[in-house]
Amino acid sequence: MARFTLRYSGGTAPQEHTDLAAAAPNVTILDRTPKMMLIDADEDDAKNLASRLSGWTLHPEVEYQIPDTRKRIVNDA
Amino acid sequence: MAPATRRYILAPVQGFHASAANAREMKLFATLHQFSRKHTMQELTSSIGPDIPMTVIDSIGETKPKLIECSPDDLPALRASHPSMRILPVLYYQPAMKPRAAIRQAVGMAATATGAVAATSIVVQVVHGATNTPVAGVTVVGFTNFATKAGGEGVTNATGHVSLALGGATHVERLYTYPPTDPGTGLWPGLQENVTLHANDVIHLLPVDLSYRDCVRYFYGAADLATGTGVTVGIVDAGVALNHADLHVAGGRNCVTGEKAADFGDNGTEGHGTHVAGIVAARGMPPHGIRGIAPGVSLRSYRVFPQGKSGASNYDIAKAIDAGISEGCTLLNLSLGGPQGGGSDPHLADAIAAAHNAGVLVFVANGNDSREQVTFPASATFSQAVSAVGRKGTFPADTEPVGDVLAPFGSDAENFIAEFSNIGPETDFTGPGVGVISTLPGGYGIMSGTSMATPAEVGAAARVLAAQPAILAMPADANRTVAMLAALAAKTKSLGFTPTYEGKGMIV
Numbered sequence: 001m002a003r004f005t006l007r008y009s010g011g012t013a014p015q016e017h018t019d020l021a022a023a024a025p026n027v028t029i030l031d032r033t034p035k036m037m038l039i040d041a042d043e044d045d046a047k048n049l050a051s052r053l054s055g056w057t058l059h060p061e062v063e064y065q066i067p068d069t070r071k072r073i074v075n076d077a
Numbered sequence: 078m079a080p081a082t083r084r085y086i087l088a089p090v091q092g093f094h095a096s097a098a099n100a101r102e103m104k105l106f107a108t109l110h111q112f113s114r115k116h117t118m119q120e121l122t123s124s125i126g127p128d129i130p131m132t133v134i135d136s137i138g139e140t141k142p143k144l145i146e147c148s149p150d151d152l153p154a155l156r157a158s159h160p161s162m163r164i165l166p167v168l169y170y171q172p173a174m175k176p177r178a179a180i181r182q183a184v185g186m187a188a189t190a191t192g193a194v195a196a197t198s199i200v201v202q203v204v205h206g207a208t209n210t211p212v213a214g215v216t217v218v219g220f221t222n223f224a225t226k227a228g229g230e231g232v233t234n235a236t237g238h239v240s241l242a243l244g245g246a247t248h249v250e251r252l253y254t255y256p257p258t259d260p261g262t263g264l265w266p267g268l269q270e271n272v273t274l275h276a277n278d279v280i281h282l283l284p285v286d287l288s289y290r291d292c293v294r295y296f297y298g299a300a301d302l303a304t305g306t307g308v309t310v311g312i313v314d315a316g317v318a319l320n321h322a323d324l325h326v327a328g329g330r331n332c333v334t335g336e337k338a339a340d341f342g343d344n345g346t347e348g349h350g351t352h353v354a355g356i357v358a359a360r361g362m363p364p365h366g367i368r369g370i371a372p373g374v375s376l377r378s379y380r381v382f383p384q385g386k387s388g389a390s391n392y393d394i395a396k397a398i399d400a401g402i403s404e405g406c407t408l409l410n411l412s413l414g415g416p417q418g419g420g421s422d423p424h425l426a427d428a429i430a431a432a433h434n435a436g437v438l439v440f441v442a443n444g445n446d447s448r449e450q451v452t453f454p455a456s457a458t459f460s461q462a463v464s465a466v467g468r469k470g471t472f473p474a475d476t477e478p479v480g481d482v483l484a485p486f487g488s489d490a491e492n493f494i495a496e497f498s499n500i501g502p503e504t505d506f507t508g509p510g511v512g513v514i515s516t517l518p519g520g521y522g523i524m525s526g527t528s529m530a531t532p533a534e535v536g537a538a539a540r541v542l543a544a545q546p547a548i549l550a551m552p553a554d555a556n557r558t559v560a561m562l563a564a565l566a567a568k569t570k571s572l573g574f575t576p577t578y579e580g581k582g583m584i585v
Contacts, residue, residue: 005392005424031334031392033399038334038392059424063388064413066315066349067445067452069481069497069526071218071253074226 149502211237261517266477292509305371311401314350323361329378355516370536395428412528414452436557442527467511478512488573508533537584
């Protein structure tokens with residue numbers, strides 16, 4: 001299982017799309033907004049869902065950091 | 078010698094065709110289509126930008142993307158004069174061959190060859206420079222070899238003591254001392270160079286004088302409380318301390334999945350969002366508080382870093398951008414970024430493009446990997462990417478910013494691009510980001526980084542835009558974004574660095 005983002009290219013996504021996602025097998029919706037969803041699923045299940053949602057794009061969740069300036073020791077083994 | 082040129086793809090703001098509704102974009106694409114038939118260097122003229130020499134290598138069609146060749150140094154000017162256009166790198170793909178195995182020289186091998194090294198430690202104490210009281214929680218980093226990043230580090234205990242495992246060495250090339258930032262201790266981070274340590278040496282940390290003229294105050298001076306009125310700024314970060322006396326947070330949202338939306342205060346890590354917010358909008362008065370660059374803005378906090386954690390999801394960041402758009406933000410500050418060499422992120426790039434199309438400017442930190450490439454999302458087409466500049470004389474001796482001084486120096490030789498700052502043709506602006514005094518949860522403190530340079534330029538942008546009520550009153554769409562960028566371009570001044578380092582320069 002992994003987390004994926006779904007983003008709708010238009011304004012507010014149609015209700016039937018979110019209903020379809022909610023009913024999709026092996027897919028857990030972790031969060032939703034009027035035009036996005038965060039889901040937890042196997043990649044194949046996520047892609048299968050995305051293929052049934054017109055106007056949505058599927059991408060893996062990515063994590064960003066605060067860009068730090070602190071100097072650190074590098075313990076190179 | 079003429080600068081080396083590179084190839085780029087110019088694409089419409091959305092999709093594959095220039096929009097008939099955007100007359101300026103249509104005219105640009107038609108002009109470039111004509112250029113493509115000449116195959117010689119042409120100069121792209123613009124009513125709001127300089128002449129930009131380029132060769133149009135190919136055009137897919139009159140309203141479709143163009144392949145151009147121009148100097149990377151001209152990209153900031155091209156973006157500034159035609160902001161409703163995507164400038165994309167030309168990507169080349171390779172066969173998916175398995176990489177050859179390679180030997181890597183490991184430090185451990187050299188140590189083995191010369192025999193085991195005793196893990197001898199040296200205990201030092203860190204105290205407050207004015208009161209001599211011990212300071213707990215200070216991260217002390219001693220480099221026996223700064224180039225290879227070898228040495229020892231630790232965190233001071235309740236009595237201010239820390240043990241550094243330096244492998245028997247006593248000489249350190251650099252000794253950094255980083256006081257805690259949440260809550261703020263009001264102490265400068267220290268740096269001593271080429272010191273010989275002895276057991277029980279005492280390190281004194283200099284307290285921050287809130288009247289001190291750091292680089293932000295040098296470049297932007299003091300602001301009255303009304304400066305920035307009419308502009309709404311969203312801080313997409315680790316939350317903002319809602320009870321800080323110098324900050325007034327008008328609203329916001331916690332966008333972290335699984336956390337309460339109303340909890341958009343500080344997330345209990347390092348006070349990063351509080352520091353960023355203070356640079357833009359602190360409303361205190363030295364010597365008892367600090368004043369930001371545009372204290373009159375309406376300040377909003379969009380928290381994307383989870384409680385107690387330092388990684389933010391692209392989903393949560395996109396949610397924050399969408400929230401900022403819907404809640405009336407004019408400017409969004411993203412002092413965050415991906416790892417060096419990280420790939421693109423279409424989900425987040427789409428959110429930033431949506432902000433562009435909704436009349437919202439998104440300023441993003443270049444990243445702090447020491448002159449490496451601009452990280453994503455600063456490198457996204459519609460981000461306003463910000464590098465960090467410092468100025469000698471705006472930080473005390475024996476403090477951490479001393480280590481950030483590095484060439485190139487500007488037309489005023491006291492100015493330098495910070496050693497840590499990432500650079501590249503995606504850079505749009507440079508801002509003061511070396512040794513910046515600002516708010517922290519429970520107090521004040523010093524931070525350096527493109528994280529600080531970015532809110533400095535957001536604050537400066539707010540100053541400029543607050544004086545442009547006609548632009549702020551425009552419908553919130555891409556035309557307003559273009560008008561805002563044109564207004565900022567007119568108030569942006571080169572500090573004498575090349576565009577790779579400073580973009581168009583600093584907003585003044």
